Amino acid sequence: MNPYFVWEDHAPDAGWRPFTDLLDPAVVAERVAVARDTLVTMFGLDPATVPVRVVASVTFLGVASRLLAPPLITPRYPAPEQLYWRPVPGGPWPMACDAPAAGGRSTAALHERVLLGLVAPLLAVFQDGFRLSPKVLWGNVSSALAGAAGQLDDPAAWATVAELLDVAPLAGTADLHGRALRRRNCCLYYRIPGGGTCGDCVLRRS
Numbered sequence: 001m002n003p004y005f006v007w008e009d010h011a012p013d014a015g016w017r018p019f020t021d022l023l024d025p026a027v028v029a030e031r032v033a034v035a036r037d038t039l040v041t042m043f044g045l046d047p048a049t050v051p052v053r054v055v056a057s058v059t060f061l062g063v064a065s066r067l068l069a070p071p072l073i074t075p076r077y078p079a080p081e082q083l084y085w086r087p088v089p090g091g092p093w094p095m096a097c098d099a100p101a102a103g104g105r106s107t108a109a110l111h112e113r114v115l116l117g118l119v120a121p122l123l124a125v126f127q128d129g130f131r132l133s134p135k136v137l138w139g140n141v142s143s144a145l146a147g148a149a150g151q152l153d154d155p156a157a158w159a160t161v162a163e164l165l166d167v168a169p170l171a172g173t174a175d176l177h178g179r180a181l182r183r184r185n186c187c188l189y190y191r192i193p194g195g196g197t198c199g200d201c202v203l204r205r206s
Contacts, residue, residue: 002151003092004065004070004092004151005148006095007070007083007097008095008097009096010096016085016086017084017085017086017087018080018081018083018084019085019118021085022063022085023121023122025128025129028056031087032055032059034087035090036052036055038089038090043194049192049193051188053130054188054191054192056126057126057132057187057189058187058192059126060137060140061144061187064140065092065144067095067118067119068115068119068141072105072145072148073157074101075101076097076101076102077099077102077110077113078097078098078099078113078118079117080117080121082099083095083118084096084098110160115169119141135185136185136186136188139174139185140187142170142181143198143200145161145165146174146181146200147200149161149179161181162176181200182200182202185202186201
């Protein structure tokens with residue numbers, strides 16, 4: 001399974017950090033700095049051409065994917081204190097969860113427990129710390145959801161995405177046509193040299 005869909009079982013003393021650490025602006029700033037250094041080194045970029053706020057937007061998109069993809073296939077809807085992460089220099093962040101599985105998949109639980117309970121507080125930290133528009137960040141969330149659903153051969157996952165896009169805070173961030181999402185905003189990745197635009201970007205030509 002794609003690592004974005006995996007939450008490991010939490011084990012004490014295995015290097016896991018509480019999800020709530022990520023609500024500390026200093027921790028988020030440190031992770032964005034690591035991501036920026038990794039990007040600069042990996043592609044041999046001039047650091048002056050890699051805006052920190054752009055890296056922050058892309059970093060948030062990746063973390064949002066890690067929070068939203070697993071519940072699309074497994075009914076686990078953790079509270080903040082039931083989720084953990086491990087720092088890595090790049091790629092999908094390892095995450096662990098000690099929440100039990102619910103009786104079945106629930107769009108309402110995904111909305112309340114994950115979208116509002118986990119993603120929204122983290123989004124606020126990125127918004128305040130890096131002067132990012134909430135429209136951009138919630139667009140990143142919509143993109144993360146559609147990207148996850150696109151990797152699953154599961155009509156129920158797409159139905160969940162459609163339901164979530166119809167209500168706040170995702171309403172108005174993107175348009176869904178069948179299994180194709182088109183954002184109404186941009187994650188800003190194109191501002192990194194060689195970055196280009198994503199497949200669902202509002203700036204991408206049809």
